[in-house]
Amino acid sequence: MYFHLQNLINPIEQDEPDPAAANALQEGLGGQFGEMRTMMQYLFQSINFRGPSAKPYKDLIQGIGTEEISHVELIGTTIARLLDGAPGYHGRKGDPIDKPGLDGATPLSIALDHGNIHHYLVGAQGALPVDAAGNPWLGSYVYNSGNLVLDLLYNLMLESTGRLQKCRLYEMTDNKTARSTIAYLIVRDQAHENAYAKALETLGVNWKGTLPIPKTNAERFPEVKRLVDLGLQGKQFSFDLGDQSEAGKIFQGMSPSGDGTQLDASEQAPAGVPIEIAVERPEEFSPGADKDLIALIEATAAMEMADIDATFGKLSTD
Incomplete structure (x- = not known):
């Protein structure tokens, strides 16, 4: 069973709307290496898992998959905030621009030449299950061979590629709303890299020779450094209300990142922050x-x- 705590897993900074940044972030949501794929891949792997004696590996994959649900929520909410409001008034409410069509105004005119027109035409200024080019998310992205070592190798590759792409996303925009979420996901991708790397090590797999993790030096990004200094790259949450997860049997000891830190799986979940429901958008007739x-x-x-x-x-x- 899954329960939903009405908190976002990480705060989203406030900044002006930025439709172009929102469209770029769609790759991190609905792209081949985005959060929708990690969520579905890990949940399917945990659902289909075989071998009671290997339960700690199932618990690890399931815990990360559950966290990925919150990442989909976080990045989707961030995209919606970057789109929120007719950008003609830069996110500031007030008459007469709020009122659709008043005095001949076209509050959605920016949709014609900025970002993805479907964000305004189809999605009512919200996230869509597509990549940055508008291609729909595909279930064929999901890899679930049933073989534990192969699945873990693919998961490590997925997290590593996802982190690389998010570092590129960070370099594409200086919008604080976008960067606050991108930085958090960069650090959590590293934590998940650590989890799958450690799991492979316990199975005797020399993953460093098989699948080297690219060096992005993301710690030079100030938002990332702040989270790394808090040790977030070395934590894995169980998201297990029944306190039955055995993932801590794997996620322990020195970090595979080689940064001299210890892995910690003692926490059930991060505290999170309250979710704020977005304001009405009259120009979209929403709600x-x-x-x-x-x-x-x-x-x-x-x-x-x-x-x-x-x-x-x-x-x-x-």
């Missing part, structure tokens, strides 16, 4: 809820809260 629909939404929410209170008791406000 397009009139007074009657809003009343229905509020009534439905009240019914759901009543059911939760009846089942679990009222939430404490202390």
Whole structure:
């Protein structure tokens, strides 16, 4: 079973909208080496896993796959924020530009020559399951051979290539919103490289000779250095409410990165930050809820809260 805590796994910095950066980030979401692939690949590998005696490897893959769900949420939310608002007013609300068509205004005109027009035409200023060229994400990206060593090698390659691409993404934009997420994913990709490299080492695989990890020197990026200094590249979370994960049997000892740090799998999950629902976008007719629909939404929410209170008791406000 999976549960959702309504937090983002990492804060997203505020900056002006940047449709071009949003489109570039689509590669990190829906590209061949993006977060949608890592999520689906690891979850399918864990679902199809065979061999009870190898449970620590299943737990490691499943824990990383669960984290990747939150990465899809993070990068998708970042793309939406980079697109949020008619960029003609640079993300600042106010009449009359907020109102579609007022005095002949065309608040979505930037969609015609910036970024991906589908972000505005199809996605209502939100992320799409596509790469930076607009190609749809493909299930054929997923590699799940059933052979543990082969799967781990492919996973290590996937994380390494993903980190390389995110370093390129970082160099493409100075937008703080984009860079805050890109830097976090660079560091977590390194953590996952460490996890799969350590798993291969426990199986006697000389991965350094088989699949050298490229040197990107990403620590020169200030946002990345701050996270590395916190040791985030050496942590792996279990995301296991039942405290049954055995991934810590693998993710321990010295880091395969060779940076002199110790691996740590003692934490269930990062604290995260509260999710803020994006404001309405009148120029996209989103959500397009009139007074009657809003009343229905509020009534439905009240019914759901009543059911939760009846089942679990009222939430404490202390």
